[in-house]
Amino acid sequence: xxxxxxxxxxxxxxxxxxxxxxxxxxxxxxxxxxxxxxxxxxxxxxxxxxxxxxxxxxxxxxxxxxxxxxxxxxxxxxxxxxxxxxxxxxxxxxxxxxxxxxxxxxxxxxxxxxxxxxxxxxxxxxxxxxxxxxxxxxxxxxxxxxxxxxxxxxxxxxxxxxxxxxxxxxxxxxxxxxxxxxxxxxxxxxxxxxxxxxxxxxxxxxxxxxxxxxxxxxxxxxxxxxxxxxxxxxxxxxxxxxxxxxxxxxxxxxxxxxxxxxxxxxxxxxxxxxxxxxxxxxxxxxxxxxxxxxxxxxxxxxxxxxxxxxxxxxxxxxxxxxxxxxxxxxxxxxxxxxxxxxxxxxxxxxxxxxxxxxxxxxxxxxxxxxxxxxxxxxxxxxxxxxxxxxxxxxxxxxx
Numbered sequence: 001x002x003x004x005x006x007x008x009x010x011x012x013x014x015x016x017x018x019x020x021x022x023x024x025x026x027x028x029x030x031x032x033x034x035x036x037x038x039x040x041x042x043x044x045x046x047x048x049x050x051x052x053x054x055x056x057x058x059x060x061x062x063x064x065x066x067x068x069x070x071x072x073x074x075x076x077x078x079x080x081x082x083x084x085x086x087x088x089x090x091x092x093x094x095x096x097x098x099x100x101x102x103x104x105x106x107x108x109x110x111x112x113x114x115x116x117x118x119x120x121x122x123x124x125x126x127x128x129x130x131x132x133x134x135x136x137x138x139x140x141x142x143x144x145x146x147x148x149x150x151x152x153x154x155x156x157x158x159x160x161x162x163x164x165x166x167x168x169x170x171x172x173x174x175x176x177x178x179x180x181x182x183x184x185x186x187x188x189x190x191x192x193x194x195x196x197x198x199x200x201x202x203x204x205x206x207x208x209x210x211x212x213x214x215x216x217x218x219x220x221x222x223x224x225x226x227x228x229x230x231x232x233x234x235x236x237x238x239x240x241x242x243x244x245x246x247x248x249x250x251x252x253x254x255x256x257x258x259x260x261x262x263x264x265x266x267x268x269x270x271x272x273x274x275x276x277x278x279x280x281x282x283x284x285x286x287x288x289x290x291x292x293x294x295x296x297x298x299x300x301x302x303x304x305x306x307x308x309x310x311x312x313x314x315x316x317x318x319x320x321x322x323x324x325x326x327x328x329x330x331x332x333x334x335x336x337x338x339x340x341x342x343x344x345x346x347x348x349x350x351x352x353x354x355x356x357x358x359x360x361x362x363x364x365x366x367x368x369x370x371x372x373x374x375x376x377x378x379x380x381x382x383x384x385x386x387x388x389x390x391x392x393x394x395x396x397x398x399x
Contacts, residue, residue, distance in 0.1 A: 003389075004185045006396045007172035009047060009148050014056040016114055018144035021047060021174060022161050022392075024153035024376065025062035025080045033079050039363075040153070041083055043376055047150045047174035048117070049088070057112040059144050060084070061120045061161050062151065069127025071098035081119045093118045100126050101139040109143040123161045130159055137164030150174025153377035155392035156384075166395035173396055176376065181393065183352050183373040184320075184384050192317035192349065193219060198309070198340060200225030201323030201357065204248045209386035210322065215258055220265040220316075222309050224301045224325035224336060228269050231256065237289050240274065242298035267312065271302030273326065273333060280330040300326025301336035310343035319347055322354035322385060328361050337361050345370035355381040 012019075023044040028036045035041070051058050067075040081094035093116065097105045100121050112118050120143075123129045128136035137160040141147070147169040149155070154162050155177065165171075173181070187195070197218045199207050204227040214221060223231060226243035233239045234252040259266035270289060274296040275282040286302040287293070301309070313319055321344060325336035338361075344351045345367045353359050353371050356378030362368050375381040380390060 003181045003393050004189065005399050006181070006393060007399055008178050009050060009172050009174050011399065012146055012148075012170065012172050014051055014054050014146060017056050017146050018059060018109065018112060019051050019056045019146045019148055020059045020061060020140065020144040020165065020169070021051070021148045022151045022154075022165075023060055023062045024151040025060075025077060026064050026153065027080065029079065035079055035083055038083055038087075040376060041080060042087060043176050044150055044174070045084075045087055047148065047176060048084075050175070051148075052115055052117070055114045057114050057116050057118075059109060059112065059118045059120065061123050061140065063124040063129070063154070063161075064122050065124075067122060067124050069124065069130070071121075071125045075122050075124070077119060077122050084117070084119065088117075090117070095121070097121045098125060101136070101143065106143065123159075126160075128160055130157075132158050132160050132164045134164060134167075136160040138168055141165050141168035145169065147171040148174045149392050149396060150176045151392065152177050152180040152375070152380055154380070155377065155390040156380040156388070158391035162392035163395045171396045173393065177393060179373065180375060180377070180381075180384075183350070184354075184375065184381065187318050187320055187350065187352055188217060188385070188387070191217065194316050195318045196220045196222065196312055196316040196320075198222040198224070198313070198319065198321040199323050200227065200325045200337075202226035202243055204230045204245055204252060206382075207323070208251065209388075210382060211255055213385060213387040214320075215255070215262055215264055218264055220267060220312050221259060222267045222312060224269060224305070224309070224340070225323050226298075227323075228301075229298055231268050232289060235268075238292045238294055239298065240292050240294050240296045242272075242292075265312075267308065269301045269305040270308065271304045272298040273300035273302055273335070275299045275333070278327075280332065284332060299330070299333040306336055306339045309340060313340070313343040313347050316347055317349040318352075319344060319349060320352045320354060320385065321358050322356070322382065324357050324361055328357070334361075338365050341365050341367045354385060355379075
C-alpha cells in the first residue's frame with residue numbers, strides 16, 4: 001500500500017466546518033514550564049493557517065509527555081496554547097479539562113465559529129488514548145466534522161486521536177504529514193539514483209529492519225556510529241572496548257553477504273577515532289582498523305572514512321541519513337557527524353534526515369537550512385524506513 005495516494009487537506013471542503021487537527025505539540029519544556037524549542041509547533045502552523053483562511057473552525061489536539069492516562073498539571077498544554085497564540089497573533093481558546101472531552105469542552109466546541117481556534121487538553125490525560133479505545137475516539141469525533149492528521153511524530157502509533165477517530169469522520173493528511181510522506185515515500189518507492197543511505201547510532205539491533213528494507217533500494221549503504229564495530233568485529237578486526245552486540249555478529253556477516261549479492265556497495269569505516277575512556281576529555285587518537293588498541297574504544301569515524309563517505313554522498317541524487325557517526329554529544333567526537341552533515345549540505349541531490357539524533361545534530365551544527373527535508377518524528381521515520389505501514393496514515397481516506 002502506498003502512502004502517497006492519501007487525501008490531503010486541500011481535497012476537503014472545510015468552509016464553515018469544524019476541523020479536528022491532530023498535531024504533534026510534544027515540545028520540550030524547562031522546570032518553569034517554558035517551551036525551550038517550539039519547532040514542532042511552528043511546523044504545524046501552515047495547516048492551521050490554511051484551514052482558518054478557508055473559513056474553518058479549528059480544534060487542535062495533541063499529547064505532551066507521558067502523563068500515563070491521568071490529569072497532571074505538569075503535562076498541561078496551556079503553555080502550547082499561549083505559544084500558538086503568539087505565533088498566529090490570534091486568540092486560542094483553552095480550557096483545562098481533565099476529561100479532555102468533558103461538558104465544558106463540548107460546549108466550547110459547539111459554539112466555535114469559523115476563524116476561531118480551540119486547543120483541547122492533553123489527549124493522554126485519558127487512559128483510553130494509548131489503547132485506542134472506541135469510546136474516546138468517538139467523543140473526540142463528536143466535537144467536529146472533519147479529521148486532519150498532521151502529527152507525523154506519532155503516526156506510527158495507533159491511538160484514539162491518531163487513528164481511531166478516522167473511523168468516525170472524513171479524514172485526510174495535513175501539510176506536514178504530506179511533506180514527510182512526499183519526501184520519504186518517494187525516496188523509498190521511486191528514488192532518483194544513485195541512492196545512498198547512511199546509518200549510524202549505537203546498535204545494529206535498532207536498525208536491522210531499516211538495513212534489510214534499504215538493501216533492496218539503495219546503491220550504497222554507509223555505516224558509522226557504535227553499530228559499525230559489530231560489523232568490523234564480524235570481519236575479524238580487533239575492536240577493543242568499542243560497542244559490540246555479540247549476538248549480532250552472524251547477522252552482520254549475513255547483511256554484508258546480502259549487500260554483495262544485491263550489488264549494493266556496503267561501506268564500513270576504514271579508520272576510527274579511539275578514546276582511552278568514555279569521557280568528553282579522554283585522551284584520543286585516530287587509528288586504522290588494523291591498529292585498534294585492545295583497551296581503547298571507538299568513538300567516531302576517522303579522517304579517511306570521512307573522506308570516502310563524503311565522496312560517496314556528493315555523487316548521490318538521493319540521500320537518507322539516520323543516526324550519528326560518533327558520540328556527537330561530546331564535542332571532540334562530533335567531527336564525523338559534523339563532516340557528514342557538511343557533505344550532505346554540499347550534495348546537489350535530495351537530502352533527507354530521518355529524525356531523532358540526526359535531526360538534532362543537523363540543527364545543532366547549523367546545517368538545517370541546507371537539507372531538503374528533516375523528519376519531525378524519530379520513531380515514525382525509522383518505521384517508515386523499515387517499510388512498515390504507519391497506522392496514523394493508513395487510516396486516512398484514499399484519493
